[in-house]
Amino acid sequence: MxxxxxxxxxxxxxxxxxxxxxxxxxxxxxxxxxxxxxxxxxxxxxxxxxxxxxxxxxxxxxxxxxxxxxxxxxxxxxxxxxxxxxxxxxxxxxxxxxxxxxxxxxxxxxxxxxxxxxxxxxxxxxxxxxxxxxxxxxxxxxxxxxxxxxxxxxxxxxxxxxxxxxxxxxxMPKGPWLYPEDQITDISLRLWAAEITREQLVLQLQHELPYETYVETETWENFANGSVKIQQAIVVARTAQKGIILGKKGQRIKEISQKSRLEMEKHLGHSIHLFLFVKVTEDWMERPHLLREAGILDADGY
Ligand SMILES: Nc1nc2c(ncn2[C@@H]2O[C@H](COP(=O)(O)OP(=O)(O)OP(=O)(O)O)[C@@H](O)[C@H]2O)c(=O)[nH]1
Ligand SMILES: [Mg+2]
Incomplete structure (x- = not known):
């Protein structure tokens, strides 16, 4: 600025x-x-x-x-x-x-x-x-x-x-900077962390499933030693999808969680405790107010 x-x-x-x-x-x-x-x-x-x-x-x-x-x-x-x-x-x-x-x-x-x-x-x-x-x-x-x-x-x-x-x-036109010089994005850390987990869903899940999910960061706690505790919900559109995300003996969600955590740690530079759980919200992709909740539709139209 x-x-x-x-x-x-x-x-x-x-x-x-x-x-x-x-x-x-x-x-x-x-x-x-x-x-x-x-x-x-x-x-x-x-x-x-x-x-x-x-x-x-x-x-x-x-x-x-x-x-x-x-x-x-x-x-x-x-x-x-x-x-x-x-x-x-x-x-x-x-x-x-x-x-x-x-x-x-x-x-x-x-x-x-x-x-x-x-x-x-x-x-x-x-x-x-x-x-x-x-x-x-x-x-x-x-x-x-x-x-x-x-x-x-x-x-x-x-x-x-x-x-x-x-x-x-x-x-670029002449003018004052619109963001502080060290700012690199406009999305919050919570949304960024949700995107990192969604990236794993896209990478690890097959067929249509990634397109029928979104991730919401529900809690974010910073500790004095620099570590962070993050709790996220993976939202699916149908009950049957829940089992696929969990996988046999919870293997799939464990894999998603591990990879997401490593990616977050790599970029944020501190240790992360990531807790994921799956939530079913029927056909959320067809409901505008839920698209807003998923961060896909902004309150002002985006
Ligand atoms: N070989 C090669 N692969 C690339 C290059 N740029 C991007 N990719 C790959 O192309 C794929 C898509 O990249 P993204 O950056 O996700 O593409 P996008 O346009 O943002 O895609 P959407 O968000 O789905 O619209 C990834 O596998 C990238 O690694 C490139 O210059 N060369
Ligand atoms: Mg893209």
């Missing part, structure tokens, strides 16, 4: 199809895990800020849920969250998985966004493709005149990411 005349500050909204690598990119640019990542689609459910300070410029990155054709209430809310994150953006980055066979999904996003906002196109996952293929991909986006710049990156290896960040810095 500085009123220095040289400072710049702006919002960069990262949009793209599910699994394009948006959260990986935001984490890499921030240099810390603010948003969870998985090989499965629809991992991110709400807008999450990743804030990075580059010399005198504060770049506020907006990670968003992937955009696809939504059917269910939860999916519609997620896609709405993504499109709403456009509002107030100084710049939009469309992130595209260059490894995909077709770019129809990204074309549809560009069409929906229209031509009134300039868009930076970032082709991601270039570590997986032959350089010769890139020209062909860029050619396919030629008709979209709102694209002002094209960059090629690998959010995973970091290749090209500092060039992208330099370009974002250049494009």
């Amino acid at each position: 500085s009123a220095h005349p040289d400072t710049k500050c702006g919002f960069v909204t990262i949009l793209g199809e599910p699994n394009a690598g948006k959260s990986t990119l935001v984490n890499r640019m921030v240099g810390s895990k603010v948003s969870i990542v998985s090989p499965k689609v629809q991992t991110t459910r709400r807008r999450i800020l990743g804030i990075t300070l580059q010399d005198k410029t504060q770049v506020i990155l907006v990670d968003t849920p992937g955009i696809f054709q939504p059917k269910r209430t939860l999916e519609k809310t997620m896609v709405k969250n993504a499109y709403e994150a456009r509002q107030g953006a100084d710049l939009i980055v469309l992130l595209v998985d260059a490894k995909q066979k077709t770019f129809e999904g990204s074309f549809a996003i560009l069409e929906k966004l229209g031509s009134h906002q300039p868009i930076l196109l970032a082709l991601n996952k270039i570590d997986l493709i032959e350089p010769a293929q890139l020209l062909n991909i860029i050619e396919q986006f030629r008709h979209f005149s709102q694209i002002t710049d094209v960059l090629m990156i690998s959010a995973l290896t970091g290749d090209g990411v500092s060039d992208l960040l330099d370009l974002l810095v250049q494009k």
